[in-house]
Amino acid sequence: MAKQCIxxxxxxxxxxxxxxxxxxxxxxxxxxSGYAKNLSDGSVEVLACGARDRLDxxxxxxxxxxxxxxxTQLAVEELFQEEPLGFVVK
Incomplete structure (x- = not known):
């Protein structure tokens, strides 16, 4: 199963x-795998890498x-990068 990152x-x-x-x-x-971190504007950024169905x-x-x-809003960007190990809170 191919892995993708968003x-x-x-x-x-x-x-x-x-x-x-x-x-x-x-x-x-x-x-x-990936991370979730707070941004200074009050939003949260999530990097997620895995199989497409699991990302969905x-x-x-x-x-x-x-x-x-x-x-109130999700902005999703497809990425092409190496998959990180694990999932962390930053």
Whole structure:
């Protein structure tokens, strides 16, 4: 199964609501590597690498986020890079 990488910028009420930790848990359960980090503008950046169907599952999660999050926008960019090891919160 071919692996792909995407970078997602998630906007809305996504900081201070366990968004990064929840994303890490989802990614690890799906076997996806990458990271989730807060950006200075209040959004969260997610780098995710894995099989396309699993990335699609993660994107479904990112559209909603954890219970206290309010996602207003997702911007998805396809990347061509080496896959990182594991999934970390930055």
């Amino acid at each position: 970078k997602v910028r998630v906007k809305g009420k996504v900081q201070g609501v366990f968004f990064r930790k929840s994303t890490q848990q989802q990614a690890q359960a799906l076997g996806i 599952s993660l994107l479904q999660f990112l559209k909603e986020g954890p219970p206290n999050a309010e996602v």
